[in-house]
Amino acid sequence: MSTLVCFHAHPDDEAIATGGTMARAAAEGHRVVLVVATDGAYGEVPDDLAEGETLSDRRREETVGSAKALGIHRVEYLGYRDSGMTGWDGNDDPASFWQAEIDEAASRLAAVVRDERADVLTIYDWHGGYGHPDHIQVHRVGKRAAELVAADLPDLRVLESTMNRDHFRRGVDAARELGEDLGPDGLGGDDGFDPDGPMDDGNPMGTPEAEITLGVDVTDYVFRKRAALTAHASQVSDQSFFLNMPDEMFAFAFGREWFIEHDREPSSDGPRPGWLFD
Numbered sequence: 092m093s094t095l096v097c098f099h100a101h102p103d104d105e106a107i108a109t110g111g112t113m114a115r116a117a118a119e120g121h122r123v124v125l126v127v128a129t130d131g132a133y134g135e136v137p138d139d140l141a142e143g144e145t146l147s148d149r150r151r152e153e154t155v156g157s158a159k160a161l162g163i164h165r166v167e168y169l170g171y172r173d174s175g176m177t178g179w180d181g182n183d184d185p186a187s188f189w190q191a192e193i194d195e196a197a198s199r200l201a202a203v204v205r206d207e208r209a210d211v212l213t214i215y216d217w218h219g220g221y222g223h224p225d226h227i228q229v230h231r232v233g234k235r236a237a238e239l240v241a242a243d244l245p246d247l248r249v250l251e252s253t254m255n256r257d258h259f260r261r262g263v264d265a266a267r268e269l270g271e272d273l274g275p276d277g278l279g280g281d282d283g284f285d286p287d288g289p290m291d292d293g294n295p296m297g298t299p300e301a302e303i304t305l306g307v308d309v310t311d312y313v314f315r316k317r318a319a320l321t322a323h324a325s326q327v328s329d330q331s332f333f334l335n336m337p338d339e340m341f342a343f344a345f346g347r348e349w350f351i352e353h354d355r356e357p358s359s360d361g362p363r364p365g366w367l368f369d
């Protein structure tokens with residue numbers, strides 16, 4: 092049995108980015124731990140908050156449901172405030188994750204990784220997939236945490252979760268051919284979603300396939316991923332595009348999760364089909 096720790100920016104990121112991997116690891120008997128950096132306070136505010144209930148309270152509760160769907164054994168929060176998208180006021184909030192001192196945040200994550208004696212830690216790629224400040228910070232803090240635990244856990248492997256830009260483009264092209272409406276109500280942009288267009292920080296989304304080393308097949312777990320997304324009910328209009336996808340399209344888009352392993356060279360044949368613990 093191995094232990095997997097997945098580090099994410101906001102409640103609900105776990106479902107879409109590494110949900111299949113976590114569900115598969117749990118189903119195979121591994122221990123799965125989720126660490127969430129922020130409270131997700133910039134999410135959508137539902138109409139039915141109870142007296143005294145905050146959005147963060149609600150999102151924690153929803154994360155319990157998501158964790159249940161994915162088979163996650165432990166959920167920890169680092170306790171930072173959501174920083175919002177690039178340029179938002181929240182970027183300057185001293186309590187935000189974006190303003191957090193890297194070493195301080197990394198030591199909080201490192202405490203969990205050490206306590207769990209983790210075998211694998213997942214973080215995000217250098218621009219957090221789409222440039223959201225909190226996602227960029229997951230990369231920076233995650234890398235630093237790995238350095239902090241290196242002496243205690245010399246075999247810890249750090250994998251960067253990313254989106255496969257080429258795979259996404261193929262999916263978008265196939266969906267357009269089938270006449271699926273991909274925008275403006277789909278993934279944004281007047282002409283529909285363009286995987287090569289600028290994201291939050293001006294870079295295109297994810298990583299070119301040629302730089303990705305590992306593609307994890309989670310086809311058997313996409314139903315759990317869908318259930319985890321559904322558990323984040325307050326954020327559902329953000330996710331309705333994904334949740335409304337026909338099963339086949341959802342399986343194409345989310346049946347594989349992509350990682351960059353810096354201890355392996357990318358292959359000219361594309362990402363290696365494999366598993367975290369291979």
Ligand SMILES: [Zn+2]
Pocket residue numbers: 100101104223226
């Ligand atoms: Zn996020």
